[in-house]
Each structure stands twice: as structure tokens, then as C-alpha cells.
Amino acid sequence: MNRVELMSPAGSFESLQAAIQGGADAVYFGIEQLNMRARSSNNFSIDDLASIHELCANKKIKTYLTLNTILYDHDISLMKRIINSAKDNHIDAIIASDQSVLVYAKKIKIPVHLSTQANISNIESVLFYSEYVDAIVLARELSLSQVTAIVKQIKKQNIKGPSGELMKIEIFAHGALCMAISGKCYMSLHTNFASANRGACIQNCRRSYIVKDKEEEIEFEIDNEYIMSSKDLCTIDFLDKIISTGVNILKIEGRGRSADYVYTTTKCYREAIDAYFKGSYNKESIISWKKQLETVFNRGFWSGYYLGKKMGEWTDEYGSKATLRKKYIGKGLKYYDKKKAAEFKLEAHQLIKGDSVLITGPTTGVISVQVEELRVDNSPVLSVQKGNIFTMSLKEKIRPSDKLYKVEEKNII
Numbered sequence: 001m002n003r004v005e006l007m008s009p010a011g012s013f014e015s016l017q018a019a020i021q022g023g024a025d026a027v028y029f030g031i032e033q034l035n036m037r038a039r040s041s042n043n044f045s046i047d048d049l050a051s052i053h054e055l056c057a058n059k060k061i062k063t064y065l066t067l068n069t070i071l072y073d074h075d076i077s078l079m080k081r082i083i084n085s086a087k088d089n090h091i092d093a094i095i096a097s098d099q100s101v102l103v104y105a106k107k108i109k110i111p112v113h114l115s116t117q118a119n120i121s122n123i124e125s126v127l128f129y130s131e132y133v134d135a136i137v138l139a140r141e142l143s144l145s146q147v148t149a150i151v152k153q154i155k156k157q158n159i160k161g162p163s164g165e166l167m168k169i170e171i172f173a174h175g176a177l178c179m180a181i182s183g184k185c186y187m188s189l190h191t192n193f194a195s196a197n198r199g200a201c202i203q204n205c206r207r208s209y210i211v212k213d214k215e216e217e218i219e220f221e222i223d224n225e226y227i228m229s230s231k232d233l234c235t236i237d238f239l240d241k242i243i244s245t246g247v248n249i250l251k252i253e254g255r256g257r258s259a260d261y262v263y264t265t266t267k268c269y270r271e272a273i274d275a276y277f278k279g280s281y282n283k284e285s286i287i288s289w290k291k292q293l294e295t296v297f298n299r300g301f302w303s304g305y306y307l308g309k310k311m312g313e314w315t316d317e318y319g320s321k322a323t324l325r326k327k328y329i330g331k332g333l334k335y336y337d338k339k340k341a342a343e344f345k346l347e348a349h350q351l352i353k354g355d356s357v358l359i360t361g362p363t364t365g366v367i368s369v370q371v372e373e374l375r376v377d378n379s380p381v382l383s384v385q386k387g388n389i390f391t392m393s394l395k396e397k398i399r400p401s402d403k404l405y406k407v408e409e410k411n412i413i
Helices: 013-022 046-058 073-088 099-108 123-129 143-157 187-192 237-242 259-278 281-294
Strands: 007-008 027-031 062-066 093-096 112-114 133-138 168-175 208-214 220-222 232-235 249-252 325-335 341-347 348-351 356-361 365-370 373-374 379-381 381-385 389-393 404-409
Touching: 007 013, 007 062, 013 027, 013 046, 013 259, 013 365, 046 062, 046 073, 046 220, 073 099, 099 112, 099 208, 133 237, 143 237, 143 356, 168 237, 168 259, 232 281, 237 259, 237 281, 249 259, 259 281, 259 356, 325 356, 373 381, 379 404
Parallel strands: 007 027, 007 249, 027 062, 062 093, 093 112, 112 133, 133 168, 168 249
Antiparallel strands: 168 232, 208 220, 325 341, 325 404, 341 389, 348 381, 356 365, 356 404, 373 379, 373 389
């Protein structure tokens, strides 16, 4: 069985480094406004493409640029400029669904992955798009038996993309699920003139709602569930079934999420995939991975539609259900190579010896450690307070302006 490629999200250089540290085979990212996270502040610019390529090429990691919104006429020139720059900077492929992108990408000969927004659910659609794309992200509503059938038919019919290689199939393995069909939602457009299909979703579905009886004007508040806010997809406890379908690429959702989310999810799925191929994928490991996944942003987990469920599972609270939370407390100042010590300025709260901390930065990525030693003016102390400049022993190098977070269990006030 062919090795499965693990693709991780990158919404910033911090997340990009985190994906690399976690063991991703590939990363996907957006630039400018023509991607499904256009509303997010976590987007790269065209000028970043050279740095992204260099960083990933040195690690033999593939790069995929998302250009997956619907496009209007006034977007075409920018779309072409983005794709030209992607080719010039050796980006491996474009992720898209709009036909204008497919046609232009084919013209200048840059590979395309067909986005899940195209809602591909059958082999005839795969055959139709094979003229333009080398990989297809299947609709999120398919069961594993349907995915398996499509993969088998690709092999049976020898369906190939423009590269001449057998069509690759990509599916989502982890992350947020939209209440709409493969993300095609108009609710945000109706209420706020912010099109989800152009990356500007304001996430109406994540809110709580009151139902009103129009005849008697009696209002009912929906208890316990956010009736349109789906739990997050998690497949790590049936990853063996996922891989056995024959899919080529497993994708983690989360370009709008933090670097520690990217690192933790990538690390867990990297370990799970490797364990499957080594024959060590087991219940004990699954429990451990699931607990780690619960520590970072999530809305609760469910298996999506892969196992044949017909109804979605809704979260019962707003926002994240992560078991750990992080509080920003300071920034990096300097690293002392010989002493293996990092200097920080504490800008909020206090830090005590024994606390768990998280350090993130565009070059540093993600560092998670327990504080073993604190020093102020080179003298050991048990704690430091807001305003203190202090050092702590640290094997990994940090950079100026890296962010320092204190990590606590969520129920700690």
C-alpha cells in the first residue's frame, strides 16, 4: 500500500513551522483574499511565496496554495498574478474549484487539486475533472464505502490527471465541519453581505438561537445544543479504515487556528499514520492521541459521515472545548547559546517554577516545556511578576518577540 501524505494547515509562519515540527508531508496556505479564509488575519502575501518555498523545499515538504473561492470578473487579473507567482516560486500545486482557475492553471502548466467546494461525489465527476486536476478533495458528506468505491474505479478505469499520473484522492481527516454541503453556505451572505464562498464567513451557525412560535409568540430557547454548530471531525480512532480506502492524502483543517493546534494535530496524525504502517496502531495509542487532541482548540469530536451516520452531531457550548488553555504572559528578548537559557519580559500575570509554558514564533514554531528554573539578575527565584525580565533554562533557541504563554487546565480560574 502506498504511503499516505499528511497535509497540514498554515495560516502564518508560526503555524508553518509548527506543521514542519509536527511531521507534515505537505502544507496548504492562502495568500491575499482569494481563499476560503480571506476574512482571517492569518494570510500570507505574494511576497512570502519565495520564503515559504525555500523553507519547505529544504525539508522536502510539498506546498499547496489555496485559491478556492468563487471568482468574479474583477478577480481574474489578481488570480492570474497569484498563479504566475506560485509557478515562479515553485509551489507544488493550486487548490481550487472555480473553472477560471482550472483553465488558467492548465494553460501555464501548474498542477491543481480540486477543492472540496466542487462537491465531487461520484466517479463520473472525477472523470470530467481529470482533464484539469491531478488530485481531488472529495465531498465531506461521503461514507468510507463511497470513498473506497471511487478509489477502486479510478484504478479500474486508469483515470489520470494532466501530469500523466493516476488521479489522487484527498479527504479531510480532522478539524472543523461546516453545517452546509461542503462549505457552500449563504447564511452569512444573507445576514451580513459577507459571502462564505468568498472566504468572508462570519459563522452564524456557531451561535445559539431562540425559536419563536409565530401564532402565540412563545419563545423557546434551544437548550444543550448549538443546533447548527457541528462538532469537529476526528478520525484518529478509525484511521486504519481511512487508510485502507486507498486515499492518497489526509488533510487537517485549521488555517485559522493557532500554531499549537497545528503542531498537536499534525504530531498526533503523523504518529498514527506511522504506527499504522509499522503495525503498532492500537487502542492504547488512540486513547493517548485523543487526549492530546482534546488539549487544543476543538468543539468536541465526531466521526463525520465516514461511518455512515445520516445526522450531524452538534456541539453543546460556544467556542473551544479544549482541556487546556493558554494565557499570554510575555515576550522573548534574547537566547544565550552557551548557557542554553532564554530571556523574557513578563508582561502579564506571574510565572512560577513548575508552570507549563508555550513559546511560539515565526522562526521558532512551537516549544512546549515545564519551567525548571527561573532567574532574575542571575539569581534563582521561585516566581517572577509582571514587569520582571528573567531567564529560564531552555534547550531550544528562541527569538526576540517570540510569544510566551502560560498553559493551564481549563477549569483553573
